[in-house]
Amino acid sequence: MADPFPNDPEGATVALVLAGGRGSRLDPLTAARSKPAIPLAGTYRLIDVVLSNLVHSGLRDVWIAEQYRPFTLNQHLAGGRPWDLDGTRHGLRILPPAQGRAEEGFASGNGHALAQQVPLLTLFGADTVVVLSADHLYQMDLRPVLAGHRESGAELTMVTTVTDEDPSRFGVVQVDDDGAVTGYDYKPEDPEGDLVATEIFVFSVAALQEVIDRLVAEQEDVPDPSEDVDEDGDPVASSLGDYGETIIPAFVARGRVREHRLEGYWRDIGTLDAFHRAHREILDGTGLRLDAPGWPVLTNPVAAPPARIERTARIAGSLVSPGAHVAGEVEDSVIGPGVVVSEGARVRNSILFGEATVPAGAVLDTVIADVGATIPEGETIGSAERAEDIVVLVPDLTDPDADDETTGVGQAAD
Known part of the structure; x- marks a missing residue:
């Protein structure tokens, strides 16, 4: 069979x-959409941030490994066109789960997901892969x-930062005076310091293959071979779990890992509180x-008319998206596309994703409202007494188990 990836030096680095x-x-918020597809700051999606960083950094081969509810995300990605990544030989490539050998199909952890792509990276001719979260x-x-990374001869370069949050939420890193990584503890109960990995990792593809092969080979004596071996009885990469627990420590043990310090802003928004705080x-x-x-x-913009601001409106410290209509009071909030804030309504310290109406007399305080959420008239929802008291409103669908991924909305469990 002809090589599907002819030798091309531009493909040496893949993101x-x-x-x-x-x-x-x-x-x-993820009941009916994947996490990278969650709206951000009114007109963006979470995945826009990583894609923008990659494009501005001049990386042209961007692969996205998907699994959970990809439809809304793929609608937004539009084949990479909004980021000028819709090339024929280089650009954005979607990597959905593929059934084939036992180690393929749905990934059981991001370590497994990473291992699934190494053969394709090798076939593509990549010598370096930048692994990122969204x-x-x-x-x-x-x-x-x-x-x-290339000048140092490292097998792995991890981007690190000093966090102002609880370091035990992350992979905690120890380094020497020359920037070599001497220790890595994944979500430790008693962290040594506040230097953490940002989940931006630059790997040598050859070293990554070696480490994964060795880790998989060490799993020969698994408790249930029927689940962790292929049809020939060989262990598979589903045993890798989270790469922070397996792959990264294995690299650190090899002694050729370096850090690159990120001095600017960095925020993990994997929780509702962190998501609200970031806004x-x-x-x-x-x-x-x-x-x-x-x-x-950069984003895939949704066509909408300019926001309409009535004379009765009072807006302070907020973002108001195209297509919104504000006649009431908005303070320290994000108003998404198609949101209506009626005269006599008040919105404070809240994030309204889109296509929702805040009726007259309603008060929203520290609320996240998903697309199409129903907001009762004349009610006060939420409280500013504690920042962590975030109320999340989602559409009230007839079937509590139903969802509509095509619109990105869903029914929350009680």
Whole structure:
């Protein structure tokens, strides 16, 4: 069979975005859409951040590994066209689960998902792969990271940052004075320091294959061989679980891992509280800058007329998206496309995704409202007494188990 990937030096580096997880900590916002497809700051999606960083960094081969509810995400991606990634030989490529050998099909953890792509990376001719997640906010030029990786001869370069959150939520990193990684603890109960991995990893593809092969080979004595071996009785990569528990520590043990420090803003938004906090930071100017000169966040825009602001409206410290109609009061909030804030309604410290009406007399305080959520007239919902008291409103569908991924809405469990 002819080589489907003829030798091409432009394909030496591939960016692999792991976008297949369930995102259960953001439920119910992920009840009917994948986490990367969640709306961000009114007119964006979470995946726009990582794609914008990759495109601005000059990376042209961007692969997205999907699994959970990909339809809405694929609608938004539109084959990569909004990011000028719709090339014939290079550009955006979707990697859905594929049934074939025992190690293929649905991934059981992101370590397994990464292992599934290594043979394709090798066939493509990639010598370096940048592995990223789609639920972090940051703006970073990856070209110095890649240059440092090659110059140092490292097998793995991890981007690190000093966090102002609980380090035990992340992979905690120890480094020496020369930037070599000397230790890595994944979500430790008693973390040594506040330097953490940002889940931006630059791997040598050859070393990644070696590490995965060795880790899989060590799983020969699995408790239930019927689940962890292929048809020939060989162990498969489903045993890898989360790469933070298996693959990354194995690389650190080999002694050729370096860090690249990210000094700017970085926020993990894998929880509702972190998601809400990140929006407050966008609004007050301390968070992700959507219109950074030379580094804007790019998206697949939805055609909509300009926002309509009535004379009765009072708006302060907020983002109002195209297609919105505001006649009431909005403070420190994000108003998505198609949202109507009626005269006599008040919205404070809230995020309204889109296509919802806040009727007269209603008060929303510290609320996240999904697309199409029903908001009762004359009721006060939410409270500003504690920042963690976030109320999430989702559409009230007739069938509590139903969802509509084509619109990105769903019924939350009680």
